Amino acid sequence: MKTTASSRILVGLAACTALGLALAGCAGDSGGGDDAGSGGSVEVAGVTIQKNDELAAMVPDDVAERGTLTAIQFDNAPADTFVGEDDQITGWGPDLGRAVAGLLGLEYTAEVSGAFDTFIPGIENGRFDSSWASIIVTQERLDVVDIVAVHESTTGVITKEDAGLDISTPEDLCGLRVGALAGSAFLIQLDEIIATCEDAGEDAPTVDSFPQQGAALLAVSSDRIDAFMTAKGQLSWLVREDSSAEGLEIQPLDYQPNLEGVAVGKDSGLTEVIAAAMNQLIEDGSYEQIMGYWDIDFGLLDEAVVNPDVAQ
Numbered sequence: 001m002k003t004t005a006s007s008r009i010l011v012g013l014a015a016c017t018a019l020g021l022a023l024a025g026c027a028g029d030s031g032g033g034d035d036a037g038s039g040g041s042v043e044v045a046g047v048t049i050q051k052n053d054e055l056a057a058m059v060p061d062d063v064a065e066r067g068t069l070t071a072i073q074f075d076n077a078p079a080d081t082f083v084g085e086d087d088q089i090t091g092w093g094p095d096l097g098r099a100v101a102g103l104l105g106l107e108y109t110a111e112v113s114g115a116f117d118t119f120i121p122g123i124e125n126g127r128f129d130s131s132w133a134s135i136i137v138t139q140e141r142l143d144v145v146d147i148v149a150v151h152e153s154t155t156g157v158i159t160k161e162d163a164g165l166d167i168s169t170p171e172d173l174c175g176l177r178v179g180a181l182a183g184s185a186f187l188i189q190l191d192e193i194i195a196t197c198e199d200a201g202e203d204a205p206t207v208d209s210f211p212q213q214g215a216a217l218l219a220v221s222s223d224r225i226d227a228f229m230t231a232k233g234q235l236s237w238l239v240r241e242d243s244s245a246e247g248l249e250i251q252p253l254d255y256q257p258n259l260e261g262v263a264v265g266k267d268s269g270l271t272e273v274i275a276a277a278m279n280q281l282i283e284d285g286s287y288e289q290i291m292g293y294w295d296i297d298f299g300l301l302d303e304a305v306v307n308p309d310v311a312q
Contacts, residue, residue, distance in 0.1 A: 093133020117183025156232030
């Protein structure tokens with residue numbers, strides 16, 4: 001399966017290199033198979049998902065009548081969520097979305113965007129039901145949307161190989177130029193690191209936000225910033241699979257293990273049913289198989305948790 005996932009990322013990054021798709025309709029069923037919404041099954045990452053009538057009965061009437069589970073997905077954060085072959089959204093997040101939709105007798109439909117900072121507002125105002133993967137649990141987000149945690153991630157840092165940097169602790173970022181994705185929780189983490197540096201009497205890092213991961217990697221390569229901070233699992237994929245990461249290296253820092261998962265509209269009526277469906281996938285082993293398809297064998301949860309407590 002590792003070969004399959006790697007080849008999908010290589011093809012996908014070549015097939016849709018134009019960033020900022022501005023809600024282009026790059027949607028599709030990555031696994032093929034019948035639409036579970038019509039009473040059939042759906043193939044997701046080699047797993048056959050059958051409609052579960054008990055779970056389907058929990059779906060709000062308006063969503064059941066519509067027949068779709070709608071999502072907004074980021075276009076370039078492999079292996080979490082990215083545009084793959086045939087301009088379809090793929091990765092472990094969308095695949096979990098397809099699997100949950102299949103259990104609920106719905107069709108998973110996604111719009112794709114490079115503007116991550118629009119995702120939470122789009123879910124909050126009801127334009128989309130959900131977004132899958134890379135939605136880190138923060139109190140600011142929990143104030144406006146629900147989050148069903150499905151994975152634990154750590155934050156990592158990538159730099160140029162020849163930069164002469166050794167970043168093992170948050171204090172090692174003091175005085176550096178650090179980038180993060182606009183609208184991401186990594187900017188909140190950088191605010192915390194700024195405070196840590198100032199409390200220690202060190203120069204605070206300067207922070208730049210980028211609308212796209214590719215733009216941030218280019219900024220590192222061209223010495224406009226010293227480091228880029230994002231989920232360490234994504235960095236591992238980039239170093240292995242993306243030519244734009246050539247000459248870059250992942251630093252030793254593992255910062256703040258954090259829960260991430262599915263953002264869901266508070267007024268959608270879907271939070272508990274998505275959690276129940278995720279727990280079914282966990283219980284029957286489909287969750288582990290889907291995550292394993294994408295080489296994610298770390299941070300797996302025993303239970304999908306709705307709105308977990310955020311450490312203060």
